[in-house]
Amino acid sequence: MPAMHLPLAQSNNLAVSTTDISLHSIMDHHHEPLSSGHIRTLLIIIGTTAAVIVLSSTIVFLLPIWKNTTECSDYCDHNIINSSTLPSKIQQIEADFIIIGGGTAGCIVSARLAEYGFQTLLISSGSNDTQNPLMREQASYKQLLHNTPHFKHYLPLSSSPNLNNRTLDVIVWNTLGGNSINGGGAQRLTENEWNYFINATGDSSFSKEAMSKYYKRTENYITTGPFSNLNLHGNNGPIKITQVYDSVFNQIWKNVANELNEPFTNDLADKIDYGFSFESSSFTNGIRSWSCDKYLSSTLNKYSNLKVLTSSTAIKFDINEQTKQVNSVLFISNDGLFNGIARKEYILSAGTFFSPHILMLSGIGDRKILQENNILVKHELKQVGKNLMDNGMINIKYQTQNFSIGQSIPMAVINSKTRTTNNNSDTFFRLKMNSNTKDLDIFIFNALPKSTVGFLSLHNSNPLMPPKITLDYFKDSNDLNIFINAIKYVRKVMSTDTLKQYANITEILPGLQEINLATYVRNTLNAAGHFSGTCAMGQNAENSVVDKYFKVHGISNLRVVDASVFPANFATKTGPYLTVHALAEKLVHILHETYL
């Protein structure tokens, strides 16, 4: 099905073309006799013009490379660069806050800041596809994952030695809403997981209890079960989250937990935050609820102070080396090259891969990487792009007869070797029925990775080339063992008396024939997509990128909020998605306190 796109400038201020915004060309203000001030200005203009010519020619030169690297096919029509509209001058746009990246976090921060009355500008590289049924409908998710390169950032990846030299498919959505277009799992972090934030920052405002209010701000929580957890969750927030309860399978899952001597909890956000339970999802009756739709689109007609520029790609920040302030952000759209100037602050929300990339292109990062790529070091921060974490995921399969889980999503967070306590749970798995084949898919995640899965650097200084991503799953062999033990554990679950009495279940994958589980894991592991940590939060510039206020260490007017700020050596057990919302809400609160 061809992608549907809202036309630019279609609604009051959503997806406006850059020319619709009141622009101040830096070339257009010179009619008076020349004073020394004017001469200085003129020199600046000549300098700027020269810089523009150099930059434009660089882009003209880079464009064919970019087009080749994107393997551009049907999506060139809404791609970010069109050689016929290459800029002859840099235009200027101002706002109180400029948010770079309209993904999960960026849409929340933009909408909330506009709600508080700030002039807010969101620039995002993807198009606005909010009304596209492919984005909204759960039934289309598989099709989206496998058949829609035009909605994705192109990421060239090298093969992974520990995965039998396979090249993984890493998906990063390039659409307004970003990686909110996901599997829908919407779990909170546990107390123990928030303790990683407290340890990294020394700040108890990251405790499970304190962060609960930010989850509540985002949640409109519904459970179809006969228990009430409304005081635990928010019910007035924009994002609808549903936990579906199936009365028959609920009892069965409880019995399975009991038989294996594991805890069962109705809600993992409650005191018992591990064991057997049911997943909460951002799909309700098959329709996705996500920040682009529920925070951003729904406020656009209300707030004329909110401008959203789609198909606009940030290239870099211009940093003043002396004052360590961002002067502007350079970005390119179909309407040309722009300098965005934030009167208050710049908020970077381009995600785990592109936030560190933009920092590196701006001269903020590891000196060695920057110098190797001929980028002037404006501010050294060694950890930019390091600490890439992901859970990794494998899929095992069962053939079933008379088996039903209804619409519910049974899941468990356990330790596959020892009895579980919440901080040593090393496995998260969830059950999904294939509605056509009636096969049961079990997705297993490493809930306690012992090592990072890689790091980011640069291919070269081409601002339009994606970052260089080195993936190295199973650097620590314990991470491989977690998956092997997890498969054995799931086999134990599937052969409990409870499940055997309930239905006929036969393992298809890895299968009953003698198969080396290590080989199966190495041959089938996929990225979970739960990438985090590349602009890690922490107390100092040696071991982190942002501080507890999300500020880039050493730069006064630049913050980062997205999954990249999760602390180093930490991966969520059940996925980062909902927590990115809570972090965005916390940053909004900090900005509110700072400026109002």
Ligand SMILES: Cc1cc2nc3c(=O)[nH]c(=O)nc-3n(C[C@H](O)[C@H](O)[C@H](O)COP(=O)(O)OP(=O)(O)OC[C@H]3O[C@@H](n4cnc5c(N)ncnc54)[C@H](O)[C@@H]3O)c2cc1C
């Ligand atoms: C396939 C998949 C399935 C997942 N399933 C789950 C799940 O079930 N549960 C769970 O908890 N988590 C899941 N996740 C992870 C979760 O979705 C992400 O952690 C979360 O959405 C990240 O949000 P973010 O704000 O960090 O970045 P994103 O939402 O990715 O936003 C980044 C935005 O920045 C834009 N951008 C990038 N570069 C530029 C630039 N140069 N200029 C301007 N804009 C730019 C991008 O186009 C994008 O819109 C999944 C992820 C994927 C990919």
